[in-house]
Amino acid sequence: MISVIITAFKEPKTIGRAISAIAKQKIADEIIVSAPDNETLSVAKRLSSKYKNIVLVRDKGVGKPAALNLAVSKAKGDILILTDGDVYVSKYSLKHLLKKMEESNIGAVSGNPVSLNPKTNKYGFWAYMLTGVADEIRKESVSKDKRFFCSGYLFAIRRKLFPKLPENLLSEDGYISHKVYQKGFKIKYSEDAKVFVKYPDNFSDWIKQKKRSAGGYNQMKIIIGTQMRSFSSESRGTFRFFKFVKSIKQLWWLLELLFARLYLWYVIYRDINLRKKSHKELWLRVESTK
Secondary structure (H helix, E strand, O other), X not given: OEEEEEEOOOOOOOHHHHHHHHHOXXXXXXXXXXXXXXXXXXXXXXXXXXXXXXXXXXXOOOOHHHHHHHHHHHOOOOEEEEEEOOOEEOOOHHHHHHHHOOOOOEEEEEEXXXXXXXXXXXXXXXXXXXXXXXXXXXXXXHHOOOOOOOOOOEEEEEHHHOOOOOOOOOOHHHHHHHHHHHOXXXXXXXXXXXXXXXXXXXXXXXXXXXXHHHHHHHHHXXXXXXXXXXXXXXXXXXXXXXXXXXXHHHHHHHHHHHHHHHHHHHHHHHHHHHOOOOHHHHOOOOHHHO
């Protein structure tokens, strides 16, 4: 049995598209929509008259990890597919994910985030480069049998491997991936299981989002005692970005990105290591991605 879990928060404008893109594939036995707000759940409820396998779960609105813990406890499937309410998946994405899970030693499969932002402006170009590099790294990791981590925008996991998530987690996808490896299973990557994502279009939102994702790996060093991602490790991969540059303007945007990433890691160290900000203070809504 296949359970798809969509976590959302105040996303009535996008949740319908997210649900429909999954329901139309006719693979999920149940589509669990977890949200704390009436606006999002109302849209999902209206769609339940069309798609009978929709299950509504009202979470407490204290963050994605808590929402996932609750939704997974309600799920009936032995394979879970996790995604968000502000993204939507490609036509055969679920089929591609499940194909990779046919081998019993595969514990999870990551989808492939694709940017919806136009690369004709700086922030769209940044998203284009970062998703492109992430795609390369996942492909190389699979080919060399190296560890990598699932994308929280879309991935499949065996129900028995899903861990109880600490509610203060910033990067639940990294934590889940770590636990899959810890239990002796492998993670695969499906570049054909695409999930379309709108990324930030201004610097303030870019910092908010990246502080959450990159900062989550910094936080996990404290939680699990293992360094999974750092400024130094990212710096060693800087050369990868240059292949995406096709003009002087794009070169300038790349240089700005490198300085932005340097500033980002300073902010992460300041807010997480020094100021020890709470999950609520760090998990800020990124309006431009909605």
